[in-house]
């Protein structure tokens with residue numbers, strides 16, 4: 001056969017790629033009240049101009065748009081898209097215990113569901129805290145499927161017996177043999193012990209596209225073989241991981257509940273504590289002195305386990321959950337007292353994905369509407385900047401409405417500064433734009 005059919009196939013591919021990447025026309029929003037991600041008052045009756053994928057102007061004066069489109073916001077609040085500081089798009093819909101036994105393509109398909117689920121609700125960026133998202137991110141960025149911006153971690157890095165050691169109970173003892181199990185073949189976690197192995201695991205993830213590194217530093221709730229009190233990774237191993245990440249210009253975030261795990265991580269140079277509920281006053285002060293962030297999640301631990309959940313997950317898991325839950329208020333009080341940066345995230349993955357919107361309501365137990373709004377937008381936007389030269393979206397800031405920022409915009413019924421919980425229900429969000437492209441428009 002001659003070459004012709006092959007050429008035709010190639011042209012088709014290029015046509016698909018070109019459609020996905022076409023430059024959007026300028027859009028002028030009129031008749032909106034703007035929450036800019038920072039200020040305690042709205043900019044009333046404002047106009048916002050989007051050119052390409054960036055916001056080009058925000059003004060109380062009328063603006064003109066040439067060859068563009070005008071969207072009358074009908075007096076709604078225009079604000080930055082919501083940022084998730086702790087998601088797991090690669091582990092959507094299914095509980096961890098079964099993810100390793102499923103077909104990889106089924107898992108990937110569920111990830112695309114989760115990505116759209118976030119974006120439909122106005123969550124335009126997800127800082128992924130572990131799991132396979134490199135391919136998902138690429139497909140979204142190329143415009144083939146809808147989804148948020150993703151800041152990927154790649155695989156969780158865990159010691160043997162650590163929080164990501166999800167081997168079956170009778171698994172072969174050698175760590176390299178562990179990696180032949182499905183959980184590891186699906187690129188969810190990596191088991192590495194000793195300095196050479198943790199360096200290799202860290203560099204493997206950086207090579208594939210991790211923009212920050214996620215390490216399991218202590219006992220977990222959902223994992224079966226690591227009691228909560230366990231310290232995971234020696235100081236030497238932790239320092240090695242931090243050093244390898246720093247050589248690439250980025251930082252390490254750790255899963256850590258107990259005081260000892262949080263302290264060891266901070267002393268090793270870790271920049272973000274995920275969870276941190278059981279840290280003490282002194283350790284919180286150490287975190288503040290070192291500019292360490294607290295990435296806390298409240299809805300996740302919002303209610304004690306029901307009898308059905310105890311039945312399903314077992315008494316040990318329920319007891320771990322309750323221990324961590326007891327520390328929520330204290331850790332937040334410490335963080336507030338010492339002025340630690342507090343991120344807005346949910347950790348609501350798998351079967352709990354539909355609860356993400358509840359995070360707004362649970363935050364009102366501890367924070368004002370303004371504080372919660374800032375955390376979910378501009379504060380999380382600052383957190384994303386810790387990725388330094390690895391930032392996959394370096395053209396402008398995320399999480400603010402200002403000239404030069406990425407055009408990640410939602411339109412909301414009502415004023416979230418008066419009641420932030422309205423953001424938890426997508427019925428109140430009528431318009432979602434990401435990267436200057438309209439994803440949803442129910443106006």
Ligand SMILES: [Zn+2]
Nearest residue numbers: 086088129347
């Ligand atoms: Zn998590």
